[in-house]
Amino acid sequence: MAVLAAVVRELGSEPVVEEFADPAPEMGAADVVAAALNPVDLAVVNGQIPFRRLTPPFVAGLEGVARLQDGGHRYFFAPEPPFGSFAESVPLAGAEMSAAVPAGLDPDVAAALGVSGLAAHLSLTATGGLVGGEDVLILGADGQVGRVAVQLARALGAGRVIGVVRDDGSRRVPLALGADAAVSSTDVDGLAERLQAEAPDGVDLILDLVWGPVVGPSLAVARRNARVVQIGNSGGPDATLNAPSFRNRGVRFLPHSNFLFTAADRAAAFEELAARAAQGEVEVEVERVPLTGAAEAHRRLVAGAAKRKLVLTTTSGTD
Amino acid sequence: MAVLAAVVRELGSEPVVEEFADPAPEMGAADVVAAALNPVDLAVVNGQIPFRRLTPPFVAGLEGVARLQDGGHRYFFAPEPPFGSFAESVPLAGAEMSAAVPAGLDPDVAAALGVSGLAAHLSLTATGGLVGGEDVLILGADGQVGRVAVQLARALGAGRVIGVVRDDGSRRVPLALGADAAVSSTDVDGLAERLQAEAPDGVDLILDLVWGPVVGPSLAVARRNARVVQIGNSGGPDATLNAPSFRNRGVRFLPHSNFLFTAADRAAAFEELAARAAQGEVEVEVERVPLTGAAEAHRRLVAGAAKRKLVLTTTSGTD
Structure with missing residues (x-):
């Protein structure tokens, strides 16, 4: 056959x-x-x-x-x-x-x-350790992983959820999914300032799907002891980082790949995510x-x- | 008076x-x-x-x-x-x-x-979580913090201890303090290869006092789930990092500053370090x-x- x-x-x-x-x-x-x-x-x-x-x-x-x-x-x-x-x-x-x-x-x-939903779920929970009430910044909130992450952050009880997107026209994507604010990364030089305007008190968790020229300016809103979860590099494989800017505030960089998790852990995360999707919390x-x-x-x-x-x-x- | x-x-x-x-x-x-x-x-x-x-x-x-x-x-x-x-x-x-x-x-x-000894002690233990038998790479092993770190890593039961120093003439510094190998960072382009020759199976923990052009090539010997503790930047405040090179192996960047610790934690660490010095384990x-x-x-x-x-x-x- x-x-x-x-x-x-x-x-x-x-x-x-x-x-x-x-x-x-x-x-x-x-x-x-x-x-x-x-x-x-x-x-x-x-x-x-x-x-x-x-x-x-x-x-x-x-x-x-x-x-x-x-x-x-x-x-x-x-x-x-x-x-x-x-x-x-x-x-x-x-x-x-x-x-x-x-x-x-x-x-x-x-x-x-599957793959992209698990990246959003596991990076927020297992890798990022999101705790209810924490403020979250999602770099690449207009991509497949980012879109799920915006909704999940909301469903998991995050405080303020802010998305960084590739251009002004994409700001509506995370906003429609429940983000409190969306910022374009087109003008990288002004990005830190625009983020500070949206998050004057900083954020606790940054999900980074972009890297490249976007991650550096985004650190301007990393609160003391914040975590940056590095998931992808749609903005380019290399980024220049200023050590004192994250070290003195105790900001950690935590790598995320689904494949750092066992099949059993991924299956459990998938079932939790699928249950949320069945309830309409994630679309x-x-x-x-x-x-x-x-x-x-x-x-x-x-x-x-x-x-x-x-x-x-x-x-x-x-x- | x-x-x-x-x-x-x-x-x-x-x-x-x-x-x-x-x-x-x-x-x-x-x-x-x-x-x-x-x-x-x-x-x-x-x-x-x-x-x-x-x-x-x-x-x-x-x-x-x-x-x-x-x-x-x-x-x-x-x-x-x-x-x-x-x-x-x-x-x-x-x-x-x-x-x-x-x-x-x-x-x-x-x-x-005090300040430099505590940076070595707390970064190896509290921030870096060194476990006996783990292999350690110390970037800046010829500086004040690095010298204490080489001896402490040894005293804490590390496996292989490798130092990166500023030039060939400084290699004797970590070697005299108990390091298994010392590598010069003068030729940054060949650094990854020289480190791979000294640590063919990689290392579990990197103490980074240098950052700048040295930290990137050093990631070549970061084992799966290795930790990089960022303590100082004698090599310059900015470094260019390739995301896939550390993400896919699950390598974390953990910031270290003594001042992220409470006075009580620092006092306890000082007393432990001073006791080791009194016993001749750290000079x-x-x-x-x-x-x-x-x-x-x-x-x-x-x-x-x-x-x-x-x-x-x-x-x-x-x-």
């Missing part, structure tokens, strides 16, 4: 939707309902991810949601190679991690909450693309052209 | 040794035996330290050791203004912190162990200068011309 799948035939080349081997039933084969696209998928296709260096041909896609025989759904991450989530069927048995999807949650949204706007459009969706991810979270859907999900 | 003291008559000007008011007996006046010079003293004279912005005239000097009436000695820090440690007498009652000096320890050495080479030479000692500190720890001594200490 064969199923449709987005297959990588050569490292670095765009996945092609074609027939691929069907995973055997004894591997826990299940129908894929939805699969989310993430920047990490591009790196896997390019052979740049140490924990997933695959030999072609293999199926693209790290995360998705499959339908179980009882009609329920299960989120899965990193199925056993050569299988991947951009396919009609996946073997659940060998997945690196999987977690329950609550009955009330749209499986497409559940798929979209993710998804753009559904049929699996047959995987190559074009991949191209849009490369170009950074998607405003909403791209989710590949199969006919399995449409019944 | 009046005593000799190194008096600052104008902010930014060199202290002048002259007669100054004697602290009253009801302020716990005690004879000063020894007073250490530290870079922070220069900043106090320049009015740059928020916790000690004084109005001239005032006596220079933050730390010293005084003799008690029972013949014992007490370390003190930040006596009540306008008094300071560069004087024949000091009021112990209003000092911000004070701690016992063990009977077996030379009071001049006790004075020299500090001091250069004794009579109080009357305070202005010249101040000038040498400005010029960075002292190889050993400068300690001002009074005739009270010579009986």
